[in-house]
Amino acid sequence: MELEEDPARRDEETVAPPIAPDGGWGWIVVIAAFIVYVIADGCTFSFGVFYTELLDYFQQSKGKTAIIVGLLYGFPLLISPFICALVTSFGCRIIGRLGGIFTGFAFLISIFATSVEFLCFTIGLIGSVGLAMCYLSSIVSVSFYFDKRRGLATGLAVCGSGIGTLVFAPLIEAMLVQYSWRGSLLLISGICFNMLITGAAFIPVVKETNSTIRPASPAATKRLPGIRDLRYRSQYLLADDEDSESHCRSQTHRSDVRRKASLILSVDSKVVNVTESCPELTTVRETVNDSTTSDDKTIVSRLKSFWVNLKDVFRSMIEPSIAKNVRFLMFCGSNFLLCLWFGVPYVYITDFARLYDISMQDGSLLVSVIGISSMFGQIGLGFLSDKSGRPVLIYAVAMCLCGGAVCFVPVCFEYWAMCLAMSIFGFFIGANYALATLIVIELVGLEKMPIAFGWLQLGQGIATLTGTPLAGLMYDLTGDYDLTFSVAGAWIILSGLILFPVIIKDNFFSTDKTKLKAAEYSEVPVIDL
Secondary structure (H helix, E strand, O other): OOOOOOHHHOOOEEEOOOOOOOOOHHHHHHHHHHHHHHHHHHHHHOHHHHHHHHHHHHOOOHHHHHHHHHHHHHHHHHOHHHHHHHHHHHOHHHHHHHHHHHHHHHHHHHHHOOOHHHHHHHHHHHHHHHHHHHHHHHHHHHHHHOOOOHHHHHHHHHOHHHHHHHHHHHHHHHHHHHHHHHHHHHHHHHHHOOHHHHHOOOOOEEEOOOOOEEEOOHHHOOOOOOHHHHHHOOOOOOOOOHHHHOOEEEOOOHHHHHHOOEEEEEEOOEEEEEEOOOHHHOOEEEOOOOOOOHHHOOHHHHHHHHHHHHHHHHHHOOOHHHHOOHHHHHHHHHHHHHHHHOHHHHHHHHHHHHOOOOOHHHHHHHHHHHHHHHHHHHHHHHHHHHHHOOHHHHHHHHHHHHHHHHHHHHHOOOHHHHHHHHHHHHHHHHHHHHHHHHHHHHHHOOOOHHHHHHHHHHHHHHHHHHHHHHHHHHHHHHOOOHHHHHHHHHHHHHHHHOOHHHHHHHHHOOOHHHHHHHHHHHOOEEEOO
């Protein structure tokens, strides 16, 4: 059975994506992505240690200085559609290395900063562009190399976030003691330039004519799937090929249904079986002429491709049915409130501890406590979600407990109490990283997940961009952090409570039609590769 041809690309041949090798060079890609997350998230979530030094040096208000951190948190999310189009046009390898250059250069020129505005431009804008390039290229590359083990591979890659926060907070504090904030930024820039090396490992997977899989040489780099290709996701088409049927097996576990769907594509009159566990990677465009490689493409043609893909990104985000999905809109509202305030402990806990005569070294360790607790929370809450099949309930309860820990901070007068509050916060904030994608799929379905997740990230970017400076402004108005942490915790608790109507409706007022649809998905055959 053949898919309908897209009139806009009659000059190109749509073929099945290369089969993920689930190993081999893919493990090198996982290691490279792990290092990217260690460096990128380590610098981002530990920047609160720099925050106190910048306050003392520039003598600006806490709200104004926090704009640097707000940009570093939120701007990568806001520009993700543009970076997505860049990755689609130029590939993970080029964009990953370019991201390392941008990030390292941003921290390097920041040593000449004479004002907070200068740092907002260098670290907040240029650095954020580089970080967004590194994030997206690394996770997409891992997704291409793994299918059956994609959950494990992705989990190993992103757990670098928690380890990075654990390591970088005391590391930055030690550098500040020895080299001041300018020397520390110089050293951080050198560390960020290492992402130029990790980006070189993101070699795309290509499918050879004899169906063997190998990493492509740099000269054979192919483009990533365009946004138009997403229309083919989640199409469950049946084939009569006996050989393909011998590789099929029925998957009835709810967690597997979320991740996998069977897609049959017809290529050159031959049926090719593709497991679609990542909807963005459904099809790959290759030129009809095999002699045309990425090295032969001009900059002009790549820029034209970028413009086309960028328009596809924004065009694909217009989906009326998502705007009418009340359950999804409630989750977006919940996540917006969370992202508006969840940066408060990361940025301000070190300065809060300093008010109680706790050393900067011990204060920076509080950020490390958040990082290591978050890593365990992602693993534990993700496992609990798979076992229970109720990610929305787990997420809602986790946010309530997370907000309670933040509310507890103003009454923490001892260092051990601060450590306890940050460990509880870190563990339960892990639900946001581990369950957000699963919840989106649960609410809108696999087919519309990329579009819905794009809207979710847009809200996250706006919230994180404004929330951190707003919290600093609250300190400027009141003169202490009590109101800041109390308000932040209360809103995070509210972000969890908002979801309970959705939970009640799904568990006590679910219709037979919904159950029938879930059963229908559970019987979708999945190809074992």
